Amino acid sequence: MFNPEIFKAYDIRGIFGQDFDFDFAYNLGRAFVSLRQLDGDCSSSRPIKILVARDMRLSSPALNDSLIAGLASAGADVIDAGLISTPAFYFNVSDQNADGGIMISASHNPKEWNGFKMVRTKSRPVSGDSGINWLKDNIGQAIMPAEKVIAKQLADADKSQLKHDLKFIDIPAIKPLKIIADAANGMGAQYLELLSEKLPINLEKLNFQLDGTFPAHEADPLKEENLNELKETIIKRGADLGIATDGDGDRVFFVDNRGELIDPAIIRGLLAQIFLKDKPGSKICYDVRPGKITVDLIEEAGGIPIPTRVGHSLIKEKMLAENAYFAGESSGHFFLNLEIGCFEMPMIMIGKMLALFSQSNLSSADFIQPYRRYFHSGEINRNVKNKESVFNTIQKNYADGEISLLDGVSVTYPDFWFNVRGSNTEDKVRLNLEAKEKTVMEKRRDEILRLIETC
Numbered sequence: 166m167f168n169p170e171i172f173k174a175y176d177i178r179g180i181f182g183q184d185f186d187f188d189f190a191y192n193l194g195r196a197f198v199s200l201r202q203l204d205g206d207c208s209s210s211r212p213i214k215i216l217v218a219r220d221m222r223l224s225s226p227a228l229n230d231s232l233i234a235g236l237a238s239a240g241a242d243v244i245d246a247g248l249i250s251t252p253a254f255y256f257n258v259s260d261q262n263a264d265g266g267i268m269i270s271a272s273h274n275p276k277e278w279n280g281f282k283m284v285r286t287k288s289r290p291v292s293g294d295s296g297i298n299w300l301k302d303n304i305g306q307a308i309m310p311a312e313k314v315i316a317k318q319l320a321d322a323d324k325s326q327l328k329h330d331l332k333f334i335d336i337p338a339i340k341p342l343k344i345i346a347d348a349a350n351g352m353g354a355q356y357l358e359l360l361s362e363k364l365p366i367n368l369e370k371l372n373f374q375l376d377g378t379f380p381a382h383e384a385d386p387l388k389e390e391n392l393n394e395l396k397e398t399i400i401k402r403g404a405d406l407g408i409a410t411d412g413d414g415d416r417v418f419f420v421d422n423r424g425e426l427i428d429p430a431i432i433r434g435l436l437a438q439i440f441l442k443d444k445p446g447s448k449i450c451y452d453v454r455p456g457k458i459t460v461d462l463i464e465e466a467g468g469i470p471i472p473t474r475v476g477h478s479l480i481k482e483k484m485l486a487e488n489a490y491f492a493g494e495s496s497g498h499f500f501l502n503l504e505i506g507c508f509e510m511p512m513i514m515i516g517k518m519l520a521l522f523s524q525s526n527l528s529s530a531d532f533i534q535p536y537r538r539y540f541h542s543g544e545i546n547r548n549v550k551n552k553e554s555v556f557n558t559i560q561k562n563y564a565d566g567e568i569s570l571l572d573g574v575s576v577t578y579p580d581f582w583f584n585v586r587g588s589n590t591e592d593k594v595r596l597n598l599e600a601k602e603k604t605v606m607e608k609r610r611d612e613i614l615r616l617i618e619t620c
Contacts, residue, residue: 171280172301174293174589175478178271178280181224187231190269191309193281194235196300197267206286207264211242216261218246218254218322219269220352220413222377224279228269232281234314236267243314246322248375250352250414255288255508256326257319262286270352270413273385276378287506289485290478293589323355326512329505331363334516340523342405343367347395349384350376353410353417353511360512366519369402371395384412387496389426396424406522406529408515415477416497417511419518421530430456431536432518433493438466439517440491440501450484450492450500452476453572453584454544455599458536459493474572475586481507495597540606542583542598547617552587555594555620559585562616581609585617 167189171179177193179185198213207213215236219225229245236243246257251268258266265285271278283291283300291297344366348354354373361368371394372381382391386409399407399420407420419427430451437449437459448469451459463470473483477498484492484502492500499514500507525532549555556574566576573586573594583598596613600606 166306167304169301172293172297174297175290175476176280176282177297177300178274178278180277181228181279187227188307188309189304190228190231190281191235191238192305192307193300194232194237194241194267195239195307196304197265197283198236198239198241199303200291200296200299201265201285204285213241213264214244214262215241216244216246216254216258216263216266216319217269217316218249218257218266220251220271220377221248221350221375222269222271222276222279225269225377228279230313231309232267232269233316234309234312237314237316238310243316244319245316246319248352249323250355251282252415252509252511253323253326253356254282255284255506256329257322258284259287259506260325261319268413272413272415273383273387273411275383288508289506290481292476292478292482295482324359326356327359327363330510330512330516333513334364335520336364336516338520338523339364339366339516341365341367342519342523343369343402344406344408344519345369345371345395345398345402345404346408346410347371347392348373348410348414349386349391349412350374350379350381351384351410351412351414353414356414356512357408357410360515364516364519369398369404371398379412386411386416386418392418392420392426395420400424406519410511411497414511415509417499417514418497419529421533422528423530425530427529427533428456428458428537428541429493429495429497430459431533433495433499434459434462434536435521436493436499436514436517437463437468437491439521441466441468444490447490448487450480450487450489452480452494453569453575453586454495454597455541455582455584456495457539457582457599461538462536472569472571477509539599539601540603542596542606542610545596545610545614546588546593547596547614548591548593549617549620550592551620552592552594555585555617556587558616558620559613581605583609583613585613
């Protein structure tokens, strides 16, 4: 048995041993093969080829065995890529010409959690509407056999992406910057280590030992407390820049030399301008949460900004539909749409940002300062009785603003703009608001929160 709430909009995720077990992983493998067969885009002349990989969580190795057994029992040829980051997983699915893949990971969630990210050929995402809900409705309840299935092992899967990504990095343009990186005992340590060996930087490593108990802190850089060690070390060592990654390594964050987090919306906008030099006039995607600096920088560079719903799989689906070249999510996901596939490529993003900072004699803090144009509320969660009632109330009370219903409710005025969207699994809404002035941000933030609390 399993808790149906583990089926999310972007992946499958829950507390291992409570929400799902080894039998669930076995049955998921079987159901995933059926899903790919129904898709009709796999070769009929050979068995379906599925690549699996895992992160460093304590339950991941045994779940990996169960998943492989389920895939094999349904007739799939299975490639085991082993212990790698999620971006390396995406790359290897495409590089191996697999018909799909499943990554065992719960990303940034606490140590008790685990889950599954699924993709099709070329690592095209499987989201709620494009397969996860089907899996929820069609997963079986078989008992996993005791016999262990041995899959084909993929050697050096962690290193395979490096050669590809280095082609997009101007190594001579990077100065010998002093960098502090905190991998939070997660999978980002793999590619940070590999990349640093190829770049002329001085890297000091924090929490690089892979450890699914997360002994230093949670692997979620969006929580301010998880950046404290990195910030303190940057200031103590007089470093030029800090880098933080999350549990499975698909999100990357930058901290300036003064120990201040650089808003991912700023990083997204700067990267957009870099990639627009490669492909002028390209479409660039960004999620609906306020981060107007991104739109400013896209338009200044002659790009076409395309808003998307929140969620890595939803953004990638939009990128593919629009043939967008680059995209960034407010939570630190940065994507490229290349021949190899459309997914997160953090090594390229890090290399591009290091080259950009190296072009200036300014410190990273001084370089970033002109882009800190707006005041942001941060994401604020509120429990509510009825999410739809909240959305209707906001539309009624802010009917004179420019309204979008792409993801929740977004409202834009000349001096402030905000988005309220619902949680996929809880009776909760999330407010993100931005304004030109701090006083306006605080006033409108408090005003909208009071309105939500009355619903």
